Amino acid sequence: MGETYTAARPRASTQIVFGAFLVAVITAAAWLAVHLYATDARREHEREVMRNTPPGAFRRLLRPAELAELSTPMQLDTKWLDGATKEQGLFQRFGSGDKVVVYAVVPPNGCHADALEVLRNVATKHQGQVRVTALLLGSKAASKIGMGCAGYIINGVRAYTYEAEDGAKRTAIFEGKPEQDWTEQELEQAVEAALKASAPRERSTESDQG
Numbered sequence: 001m002g003e004t005y006t007a008a009r010p011r012a013s014t015q016i017v018f019g020a021f022l023v024a025v026i027t028a029a030a031w032l033a034v035h036l037y038a039t040d041a042r043r044e045h046e047r048e049v050m051r052n053t054p055p056g057a058f059r060r061l062l063r064p065a066e067l068a069e070l071s072t073p074m075q076l077d078t079k080w081l082d083g084a085t086k087e088q089g090l091f092q093r094f095g096s097g098d099k100v101v102v103y104a105v106v107p108p109n110g111c112h113a114d115a116l117e118v119l120r121n122v123a124t125k126h127q128g129q130v131r132v133t134a135l136l137l138g139s140k141a142a143s144k145i146g147m148g149c150a151g152y153i154i155n156g157v158r159a160y161t162y163e164a165e166d167g168a169k170r171t172a173i174f175e176g177k178p179e180q181d182w183t184e185q186e187l188e189q190a191v192e193a194a195l196k197a198s199a200p201r202e203r204s205t206e207s208d209q210g
Contacts, residue, residue, distance in 0.1 A: 062171065062173070067159060067161075067171060070157070070158045070159035071157055071158075071161070072157070073155065073156030073157055074145075074146075074153060074156045074157070074158075075156075076103070076144075076153070076156060077144055078101070080144060081103060081141060081144060081145070082133065084133070084135065084141040088139065088140045088141045089135045089136045089138075089139020089140050089141035089142055090133070090134075090135060090136075090141060091104075091106060091108070091134040092116065092132070092134040093131075093132070093133050093134070094119075094120055094123055094131075094132055095119075095120075095123030095127075095130045095132050096128055096131050097126075097127075097128045097130060097131055098131065099126075099129040099130065099195055099198045100130045100131070100154065100191055100194045100195055101131050101133075101154075102119060102132045102133070102152060102153065103132075103134075103135065104132065104133070104134040104135065104152050104153075105135050105137050105142045105145060105147045105149075105150050105151050105152075106134055106135070106136065106137060106150050107136070107137045107150055108136055108137075111177060111178075112150060112177075112178070114178070114184055115178055115184050115187055116134060118184050118187055118188050119132045119188075119191065120132070122188055122191050122192070126195060129195060130191060130195070137149070137150055149175055150175070150176060150177070151174050151176070152174035152182075152187060153174070154174070154190050154191060155194050158173060158175060159171055159172070159173050160172045160174070160182075160186060160189070160190035160193065162186075162193070172187070172190065174187065174190070
């Protein structure tokens with residue numbers, strides 16, 4: 001009895017060691033597979049971001065639900081915003097008309113001065129069609145919009161998707177600093193596109209009245 005018991009112990013120990021080794025190998029193989037998959041997914045994400053990024057800019061890649069939200073017109077208290085005073089956070093107001101209404105939320109440090117100048121030029125070019133209201137970031141007026149960072153809302157929308165000259169489909173998100181998720185050129189293009197989009201609706205209305 002004692003000899004049989006003594007001979008069985010090494011076999012049991014060997015099986016335990018082998019089992020532990022096999023589990024370790026399987027765990028390592030699974031970790032490697034997950035790591036390689038994550039690496040490939042990250043690289044594909046980076047390639048997609050690069051395809052969606054103009055030269056010299058930074059661009060994040062949005063999930064479809066995020067893009068849909070940014071492309072859906074916001075419900076704004078336009079009457080209150082259009083009557084906002086300097087004490088409530090009004091920074092600048094220029095242009096006139098209702099075809100394209102832009103609300104800008106900007107910091108007071110001047111880093112959005114060039115973007116505001118672009119909007120001023122567009123409003124001057126299309127007199128009576130483009131109206132811009134710039135509000136100070138952190139003010140009561142800016143809080144009415146619900147944006148916690150600088151940004152631009154064009155006819156209630158914060159995103160602009162277009163086809164670039166190289167054929168790539170790109171989306172500018174008008175939040176944060178210029179040259180990150182948007183450029184000043186894209187800001188101008190978005191306003192021009194909004195003007196063109198309003199023209200067919202006007203012709204259709206005139207046709208219905210006639």
